[in-house]
Amino acid sequence: MYKPIEIADGIYSVGCRDWDIRDFHGYSTYEGTTYNAFLLLGEKNILIDTVKEKFAEEMLSNISRIIDPKKIDVVISNHTEMDHSGAIPKVMEFIGKDKPLYCSKMGKKNLKSHFHRDFNFQVVGNGEQIKIGNRTFAFLETRMLHWPDSMFTYLVDDAILFSSDAFGQHYSGDKFFDDEIGDEIIPHARKYYANILLHFSPRVQALLKDVGKMNLKIDMICPDHGIIWRDNPSKIIEAYDTWSKQEPTKKVVVIFDSMWDSTTKMARSITSGIESEDVHVRLMNTRKWHRSDIMTEIIEAGAIVVGSPTLNNSIFPVIADVMTYIKGLRPQNKIAAAFGSYGWSGEAVKILNNEFSEMKLDIIDEGVKVQYVPEEKDLNKCFDLGVKIAKTLKEKLSKR
């Protein structure tokens, strides 16, 4: 519990910090996260979003330091995922279950599919502007960013954007604003984008264009996780623009796993080859790195190189895990190549190449396969593959 923070006149952050969570639906959260919720006092007292169910009491107790929670008149739900909606049933029971619950059309449908009960739903349309008490809101449907129900609530009077998961970060600490934490927060925001939004990048681009056209004045962005962007909200908007363009940079990510370290040796030689061309490289063993951290590295890379030994006529299971995950998040504009050690049938490289082509990545080499333990000439081949990847990438970047 922390002292609720007044973020603007009569507007409080009343959410909860989840210091302990380390696995957020399969996303590694080394610094925990927060579930942000916002209380707006006025002629009508309004609660925007809630928290995970198990934090419901904590949030109500935060609110009670400002007002009696029963005096909340209206709840707005920007997103039905349970980290933000989990406490809605308890909150509605507590404040009066017939009080209005504002959400998008898909929000109503999805809240019903989660809680299997009715609320006093007030469905708001895309672009709709309404007055609740003395405050004026505009709603922006942000469908599939990142769920069908997702929407933004824009408080017109104060130019504050309540952006749901967008612009959020899984970070929990004693800092609450961008100016308090500085650039330290950017890697957390990048990780969030890479793991939650990357595959919706074309929609992010479209949304940013729409918002640009609307000439929306944005003085503050309040996401549902992590810190609030009050000092320089355009910084995170610009970062989203960059990430969603998926422009390749002079960086290669080498991902591998290995049983007897033959593929490890190959990975190291490829890495040396890449480095010899002054291209940045990150070597990631899939049993040491969480898939969500690998994704964070990939987002800025211009090339991915994946290595796997052959196991039971297939790729190594941990590699399959990571490949499935990467594929779902649809990285674009990347060069790719595969490698791996094998014993007899040696399917892994071929399987990886098939995956790359389904992902529409640019395969620049048929890949390097080595039977059992690599000797010097094999490792030279790997080094040369690294050089080729680095050179191809540099050439591609010089043409952009």
Next chain:
Amino acid sequence: MDKYECVCGYVYDPATGDPDNGIEPGTSFTDLPGDWVCPLCGATKDNFEKMDG
């Protein structure tokens, strides 16, 4: 021609088609190729329902 709605809320309108994915305006939902997916959420055609009216 009938409009169809995806589970995610996206509406396929034959009048506009899905030009970003090579579907010309004027293409009815039933004429969409079998491997066409919702441009918003990626759901396959069987996740769509015909809309009333």
